[in-house]
Amino acid sequence: MTHLAFPLFLMISVGFYHAQGNLQFNQVKIISNTDPPQAVPAGKVWKIESVFTAGDQDVYGVQTSGTTLSLFPACGVPSFYYLYSGRYLAINSIPISFGIHSAGETMTSLPIWVPAGSTICTCTNNALCARGYSAIEFNIIP
Amino acid sequence: MRTLFSFFLLTWVGTTFAQDTSFVKSAYGGSSLTVPEGVSWKIEKAYINGGDGYNILVSNSNFKPIYGPGEKLQTPYYMAEMELLDKKDGVFYILYIRQQINK
Numbered sequence: 001m002t003h004l005a006f007p008l009f010l011m012i013s014v015g016f017y018h019a020q021g022n023l024q025f026n027q028v029k030i031i032s033n034t035d036p037p038q039a040v041p042a043g044k045v046w047k048i049e050s051v052f053t054a055g056d057q058d059v060y061g062v063q064t065s066g067t068t069l070s071l072f073p074a075c076g077v078p079s080f081y082y083l084y085s086g087r088y089l090a091i092n093s094i095p096i097s098f099g100i101h102s103a104g105e106t107m108t109s110l111p112i113w114v115p116a117g118s119t120i121c122t123c124t125n126n127a128l129c130a131r132g133y134s135a136i137e138f139n140i141i142p
Numbered sequence: 143m144r145t146l147f148s149f150f151l152l153t154w155v156g157t158t159f160a161q162d163t164s165f166v167k168s169a170y171g172g173s174s175l176t177v178p179e180g181v182s183w184k185i186e187k188a189y190i191n192g193g194d195g196y197n198i199l200v201s202n203s204n205f206k207p208i209y210g211p212g213e214k215l216q217t218p219y220y221m222a223e224m225e226l227l228d229k230k231d232g233v234f235y236i237l238y239i240r241q242q243i244n245k
Contacts, residue, residue, distance in 0.1 A: 022189060022196070022197045023196050023197065023199065025198070025199075025226055136226065138198075
């Protein structure tokens with residue numbers, strides 16, 4: 001038992017003391033879908049806590065037919081076949097839909113951690129774009 | 143005689159030039175640590191961890207500037223920085239402490 005206890009203690013200690021990083025709160029950001037693309041600065045990390053809906057809608061159904069659209073031209077995101085409605089953001093050129101599907105499932109769970117160097121793009125299509133989002137910015141400290 | 147002198151010299155050097163030490167202690171929120179007799183503790187920095195893969199630096203204003211011998215260092219059950227954690231129960235403190243020997 002003793003020879004098992006020490007490695008277990010060591011693993012727990014290493015887990016706590018050498019976690020992936022130490023963070024310091026810096027600021028809260030609210031980004032509108034009319035703001036330019038946002039790049040996460042070096043030495044920071046963003047935690048997207050909330051994505052704002054268009055109007056009061058939070059539940060989205062599947063469209064009867066999909067549409068190929070270019071929603072994020074400012075970020076160079078290629079045209080994408082949008083089958084699901086929702087509140088879209090693009091993170092590192094990947095369109096991501098937020099909201100609740102009509103079947104009851106959350107399309108993308110929050111929060112989302114966004115590392116330094118990433119780009120977050122918003123769009124302004126009334127049917128498919130998020131109105132904005134809120135994020136907490138942390139400093140990465142040794 | 144020489145041995146006795148060396149002993150006193152070493153003792154004097156040890157107590158006069160004793161250096162502060164720094165170490166790390168961990169404790170759950172709401173628990174306490176007792177400062178040993180003959181020393182004082184100063185919190186250099188403190189982090190909280192909710193069991194996720196990251197620690198959040200907390201303000202030193204959550205603690206007293208100095209904890210004297212025998213004093214209990216109480217880790218707050220709640221502080222504002224805990225709102226930055228996804229899980230707020232079972233929060234763990236990681237305390238970087240500077241220990242000073244009282245002369």
